[in-house]
Amino acid sequence: MADVLKSLNLLETLKESMEKNNISDIRDAMEDMLISRINIAVAGDRSAEKASFINSLRGLGQNDEGAAYVPPSAAPEELAVFPNPKHPDFRLWDLPSIPSNSCFEAEKYIERFKILRYNAVIITFTESPSVNSVAVWREARSLQKETVYFVLLASMKDTEKTLEMKKIASLEVLKAEGVPLPKVFLVYPSALEKLDFSKFLEVMRGDLPEIRAHALLLALPAFSNSLIHQKKDAFKALVWAAASLSGGVSAIPVPLVASMVDATVALRILMKAQISLCLDDDSLLRLARQRGLDPSRLKGLRTCALSVEVSKSEVKRRLAEAEKETNTASKRLVELAMPRHARSVSRSFMVMLQALNTAIDDMGADAEKVVAMVTDGSPF
Template sequence: MAEPIYETAESNCANYYDNEMMGEVMSESRNYVKVDPAQSSAEAKEEQYLLENVTLNIAITGESGVGKSSFVNAMRGLGNGEYGAAETGVTETTMKAIRYRHPTMPNVYIWDLPGIGTPNFKAKKYLKEVQFDSYDFFIIIGSLRFKENDILLAKEIKRLKKTFYFVRSKVDQDVQAESRKRYVTEEQILTKIRLRCRENLAPVGNPKVFLISTMDLGKYDFQKLVDSLKDNLSDHKWSALVESLPVCSLSMIETKKIVLKKRARVAAAAAATTVHILLLPGFSIGCEIAIMVKFLEKALTSFGLDEKYIQALAVRVNKRPRQLRSVMKSRFYEGVDKTVVAGMFRTTGMLVAKIVEGMLFAVPAITMVIAFATTLQLLTQAIEEMAEDAKAVILAAGLC
């Protein structure tokens, strides 16, 4: 995409809208009159297409009974027993992998792989039968301790140069059981579990182990696991992963903010370039609103603020949906639509910017700078508002 335009728009955005210093923006924009809007539009559209269509396949494996299906459900933001959730407590009798589509991110798939605890388990054969190359990374789950087959599988995955992570499940149950002892703190219990895992997995080269509670992903090491995944995924896949994850902690909300603000730049670039290829005065705001609505609908869902998620969360925490909605203070508490987004343009700075943009519609480079700046500022503002609502909701739900 046209990086100079991005830099100019962003550097001048604060001054322009705080002080309405249009001359400053106009002066800077003259440096980019040679920008080809058609090329910029094509690049923006390509980037947006990649973000919206990237596919992510996550493989969950381990012995039967360690909580694989519960982890699959937790990653999809579903509780055990909810509609569309993976069945739990079922004895595995097949080598068939089960694919679960994410309920709000159709290109994100979480695979519940068959158990690896059979006496005749062979890592090479197992990976071939579950189609090893189909997955972006593996999560090997163990409870109490990791077994020999877990270690054999990890070694084979490592040999084939694929990424894997060890997750120690049911940590909340261990903490509850151990905490009955006198003079034992939760931190001491967690330290003890980590040491045992380290000793247990020494044959694999002392890998990181993440302690997880599928009943409450906000506890323990789930955020650390997510942060570790960033180093082994492309930017597009990382973005898809973060957007798909449930809002389980304040840290997760901050991570989503970072990702969504990066995506906002792509949406702003698409809005700024597409309409100016047509050079139609007065058409810009309509185009920007349509792109913004689409982006903000996804952002609302990612932050767990859509009606469906609020309803499900209310049931899970035994509260009424209106109790959770009552803490939302942003303009998006009833959702995202064209009317709400159009209202975001009704400030003095935005109206003046659009008047100038209309007057200069025949100078694509200048109008692109203004359109990018206005759209990006409004999207960034919306993300901040949604993030504050998300924090208020999970606090009201008692998840933090």
């Protein structure tokens, strides 16, 4: 798989790919982002906090269909997999508890549960990390697995003071076990907008390959304005890829054919955006149930038609509107983004760019309103 997405600023990358006629590279990158394929392992004792954490990462509450629960259905020594109901290629793997006995061998645990195959491994605990969990971390790092993290899960009985004490104690354990520059992220399992999860996400995304970082971002529930802004940026990167493909397929203009292709691609991107921003009916119903709100209040916040339903007619309407409204500024943007020989086929590029970016902004605004109501306007 060609990784053409090195950063969210795709102007130079797309220009280079188009100059080399590497349309397949751009198409591969776009497909990979739309699929959101990523596998994350969650190690640690199978507690209520761990189950809640796994559920929250998938936008589920403990009473939702498909939720992880305690006691788990899997045997203590078996792993369990929990796909995201809206993004089935985002899978969370619940690894069995790391044994506490003195004869524990970290390399055998890593080999048995295929630790190296996951994109990231999160070692969770509710008090402090065990010596054996640190051994797993150390062995994984020795095998060049960099994306392994320690997460302290807060429980309902914890207070701000007890959490701070636990975090300090956990760091001391890691230091005593020889972990250089130890990091412990404090996470409230059922409310990811609180504590250190945003910081943890930023670190993890920085460690992952760009495509996997995008996959993780797009599959997580939209729980804060900051995350919504990041999702919008990621979708606009995806729009650049789609618009460049649109320009490519329009190189030999055939009446109606290019616009049909544009509408199909645009439909897929905006359907993904609606789900990623948690604006679809199912996501809002679950969110309302989890937060004790009237679902109709959340649904009523959607003022963009695409937030309610991503229909082909609405997508085509927006593409037609963008074609009429393409202005000088947009043309100048295309001149910067497109190689000289491709500017003659830039009309479709401009239309896709303008129509989809405006749609992403409109849907993002609705998502921000939902977050504000759910969190009662609290800062992030």
